[in-house]
Amino acid sequence: MRNHSLQKLEFHRIVELLTGYASTYLGRRLIERLEPNLDREAVRRRLEETEEACRLLAKGGHPPLPSLEGMETLMPLLGTGYVMAEQDFGFLAQFSRSCEQLRQYMAAKRSDSPTVAGYGMAMFDLKPLREAIEACIDRGRIIDTASSDLHKLRKKIRAAEEKLQKKLEGLMSRHADILQERIVSQRGGRYVLPVKKEYRKRVPGTVLDESSSGQTVFVEPSELAGLQMDLNELRLEENREETLILARLTGEAESYADELSINLEAVGHYDFLFAKAKWGLAIGGIAPKLNDDRTIDLREARHPLLAGNPVPLNIRVGGEYRALLITGPNTGGKTVALKTAGLLTLMAQSGLLIPAAEGSSLCVFSSVEADIGDGQSLDSSLSTFSSHLRNVIDILGSVGPSALVLLDELATGTDPGEGVGLSIAVLEELYRRGCVVMATTHFNEIKEYARVTKGFRNARMAFDEETLSPLYRLDMGEAGNSYAFVIAAKLGIPGNIIERARSIADGLKTGRGEITLPGSEERSGQTSSPNIRRDAHRNAAKSSKPDAKSDEPAVKWTVGDVVFIPHLRKPGVIYRLPDERGNMIVQVRKEKIKLNHKRVRKYIDKKHLYPGDNYDLDIVFDTVENRKNRRLMGKRHVEGMTIENPSEE
Secondary structure (H helix, E strand, O other), X not given: OOHHHHHHOOHHHHXXXXXXXXXXXXXXXXXHOOOOOOOHXXXXXXXXXXXXXXXXXXXOXXXXXXXXXXXXHXXXXXXXXXXXXXXXXXXXXXXXXXXXXXXXXHHOXXXXXXXXXXXXXXXOOOHHHHHHHHOOEEOOEEOHHHOHHHHHHHHHHHHHHHHHHHXXXXXXXXXXXXXXXXOOEEEOOEEEEEEEHHHHHHOOEEEEEEOOOOOEEEEEEHHHHHHHHHHHHHHHHHHHHHHHHHHHHHHHHHOOHHHHHHHHHHHHHHHHHHHHHHHHHHOOOEOOEEEOOOOEEEEEEOOOOOOOOOOOEEEEEEOOEOEEEEEOOOOOOHHHHHHHHHHHHHHHHOOOOEOOOOOOEEEOOOEEEEEOOOOOOOOOOOOHHHHHHHHHHHHHOOOOOOEEEEEOOOOOOOOHHHHHHHHHHHHHHHHHOOOEEEEEOOOHHHHHHHHHOOOEEEEEEEEEOOOOEEEEEEEEOOOOOOOHHHHHHHOOOXXXXXXXXXXXXXXXXXXXXXXXXXXXXXXXXXXXXXXXXHHHHHHHHHOOOOOOOOOOOOOOOOOOOEEEEOOOOEEEEEEEOOOOOOXXXXXXXXXXXXXXXXXXXXEEOHHHOOOOOOOOOHXXXXXXXXXXXXXXXXXXXXXXXXXXXXXOO
16 A cells, blocks of 8 residues: 555554554554555454454453563563563563463453454463562562572571671660760661760771761771671672572573563554454444455445544445546535545455444455545645646556545646546546546536446535535435535625526536627627637637637736636636736735736626725735825825835736
């Protein structure tokens, strides 16, 4: 699968959401590497085990997954010569104990969940390792019975400490009147008495420290020096013996390195599997049936990333038709329908349950290709059309007969006639290669092509004409429209303009429409139709005479007219009329740009927009601040005040 299409369909967001359901570092790693599988049998197995895990959780099951605390840093150190510490063995014993609990839990689930339980049955018994650790270490400390030598040493240490304590108590009683306080402290691991400085010579011994005020000296009495030296030697022997015990246990752990790795892999897979199951329960997912006939049959499907309760979609493509053309108004859900079909296909091929009704069926495609959104880049100066075209070229360069291709807004961003022709040619080529194709469009020519061409079918997004609201329902078998006239009328465009627009649109559809051009009434009711204009252009091109002229009258432009800019797909207002080269200045929102008049078409006359012929168009073109400053400067000179007009380039 190309990463471009995965990004367009937002598969990465599914991965991010799924990661939140994992509890171990190994489970999260597997989720981060998740991608659609191309092997039908592997996909079937993954879906079945996910569905089985989902049923187990739905019955109230709570698999005791080990936390894997400390294991991520510990495992790479095995066999490197590193001697594990008491804390490391604590993590290892905890993991071994948790593995035993998980194996026992899965053994009890074999009858209901044989596939899921099978991973637990493949885990190794780590009880001998756990018992070896617990025989030596308890709560992070090596116990006395870890070895006979350690037991003897600690017995001697306790005796030496007891003897030292008795000697300290006797010294404190004897020197109570010269001590700063009746307390024993340590300096450098050696016991000392806090003696008042002026009585220092009354206590034979060595001064090891002094208080910050200088009033107290900390003396190690001579009577304790020998006892403390003996105690320190015993503790050094204890440390050596503890190191030997830890080294022996490390060797024991290293002998289980393979078993530990396999158990960790099983735990990671369980975490991954139950994360998929939890996600499946959260979205009300099912395991779709898999077919071999390149069919998508989604019933009551919902896009998993849409908030709230999205309207379920019924989408079918395949069988007698492999290309589906979806039409309807903007914001009506056409793109969501494409993304739903594409994303649910990717999810199913990744072993994830999909939010749809039982009976849904999907094919395992070799690739899912998507051209959704214009992907326009200001840095690389790509137009909307160029961006679409580049994506289509990439798709044509990679797809085969078992690919799913999703194309959004065919024929946009360029001349409609050429765009329609190119779009139909691309659809024909994809169909010829055996691809399953879903596409959206507004153009009647493409809808008509789908209606009359074998293997193609139309569908439309339902729309409520009364409330001007989309119903987000996909009706199969019919082409819809953009509802431009309905929306325009509801928003207040005068009725005579709506009727005229309908007349023009009907004429353009049939190729017989007569369009009265500005000023034609003064030329004996001249009219023009698309066919007449084409003939006029052809005649003018053929004529070699200097006075040969086109029959098409020039468009009359007025400052304030609204024009439509096809390559930007935005309207603008004429700010400056065309110059000798035909370049005009058009304000698009708050930006003024230079365009040739051939790159725009008239949309709404000024007279339909502004009250009266003397309407101040500065209200449209200038900022409130500039207009205020201009009025003020008209009354008097204002020091430092300037009016800056934006660039028209």
